[in-house]
Amino acid sequence: MEVDAVIGADGANSRVAKAIDAGDYEYAIAFQERIKIPDDKMVYYENLAEMYVGDDVSPDFYGWVFPKCDHVAVGTGTVTHKGDIKKFQLATRNRANDKILGGKIIRVEAHPIPEHPRPRRLLGRVALVGDAAGYVTKCSGEGIYFAAKSGRMCAEAIVEGSEWGKRMVDESDLRNYLEKWDKTYWPTYKVLDVLQKVFYRSNPAREAFVEMCADEYVQKMTFDSYLYKKVVPGNPLDDLKLAVNTIGSLVRANALKKEMKKVGV
Template identity: 35%
Template sequence: MYDVVVVGGGPSGATAAEDLVRSGHSIALLDREGRIKPCGGAIPPRLMQDFHIGEEQLLTKVTTARMISPTGRRVDIPIENGYVGMVDRKDFDPFLRERAVAAGAEYFTGTFVRIDRPEGNPVVIYRDKATQEERELPCKLVIGADGAKSRVGQAEVEGADKVPLVFAYHEIIKAPEATDTYDPMRCDVIYDGAISPDFYGWVFPHGGTTSVGMGSEQSSVNLKEATAALRVASGLDQCETLRKEGAPIPLKPMDRWDNGKDVVLAGDAAGVVAPSSGEGIYYAMVGGRVAATACAATLASGRVKDLKLARKLFMREHKTVFRVLASMQNAYYRSDDRRERFVSLCHDIDVQRLTFEAYMNKKLVKARPMAHLKIGVKNLAHLTGLVKANHV
């Protein structure tokens, strides 16, 4: 019997498995293998520090972010005193899984089917990838890190089927040479209702390749057609297409992450993707870490209420940031006029500096209260229309 079975081998599940193994627990890591999540691949320096990720995992370091408005206005934001690291999930996820296995986790490939409890303790039933036969993994606790629309969550945790989702799609293309419109050291974020009526499109460099994609909550949006239009608008329509990937992404942490007895959720399964930005890798890995902490506490104490530590620890650190980002998305993503005003606001040097300080450090910056006050006043002026959208 394993102490914990981790279902899902993405950044969240692999992190949870490694943490638990290193704290002396017996762990089974179950993953479907072969699935690559559509993802811009951006990771902040804090992730690399907190989770001991070496620079050899980076495809490139982005030093500028370009915001593009519905009318085509461009605001280039330099990333001062830092960078945005870029990874490709087809390589990054296997690296994390292999690291967990090297630490001592036992790895199984297959698809989660259900959890049985013939004698009280959970038994994870999965379909083996090679034989297609059902197999068993008996354990004391289960971590569901199997992504948005988590099968573990929907079977075990109340509310898991009600998380709002953005449907994301991207194409990995062969990167072109640097041009006036494409910079291999710059992330482009496109706020244009013609590309996405309620989210955004992106062009993110990955060294020799580039991720071009978009997302939307609206099921009526044709993601492939929108991405094709984005490639044309970005001058990337003639580049060779290497991969196409799509998947739902949750944009709100669930109110409850555990079932009150033997299951706790982590990462996308718990809804921990940042609103507004859609950033997920860092928060997924934090989600895996707090799920591992909650399981270790439960195994040590025998108290199932300790599973609640996962959500409690995560929200203590990141609740305010998530609320601010959700408010920004609700305020600015609802129309092209609002998106135009948002890009206009990004001209402000205080907005630029505080945004990327918060991104790199994963904390709201409190050191400059006057800057926050100025931003608050300017934000209100843009939302109420007191400032014209083309004001710089």
């Protein structure tokens, strides 16, 4: 089949990526069970999603219970301990405990989640978008928005580069999409990368994260950043206060870690 350009939107195991020798990325394995729980228990999840953190549910990610219309998805993920995923899944189910008691597993899913863009996302008139390119954000594992957005940006670059279909596109036209993407989202990926490295590394660090999340300014910044998918600029005085509080939380967390070590936890 003859085409002008090929856009690889074929997910984490992309064959298009293999065809252009795009290289591998670090990936998490996500495991999820769809569980049909009794109607009276489903009421609890009507307006609520749960996120669990701790070494039992995942050493480097989080466990979740997400409502999906008439059932819940219970799952967890990890990059560093993929072989233990079933153990983490059991722990996640145990955390949800009686809230999902009496539930029936209707589907089991496991899938790689890219943790980093691929070393190559473009070759000639072939470009990658979404999971194929490796656009899931760290910390949250959010990928749907970024898959749709990158597909749109790439399509817009082709329409513009081809002057609405009047000329053949070349690599530089597709590169415009990559440049726009990196300019718009690179800071978001970087901030979430640092957040994950600092706060997801141990139970005390996670405690520090939870402590920080009680702050209204943190809640607003996080909510705005998730909503607008960009690192939202804050106000300098509040940012300074946040930096001091963060250091305080981390110092307390480290002290807690030392104490826990002493008592052998």
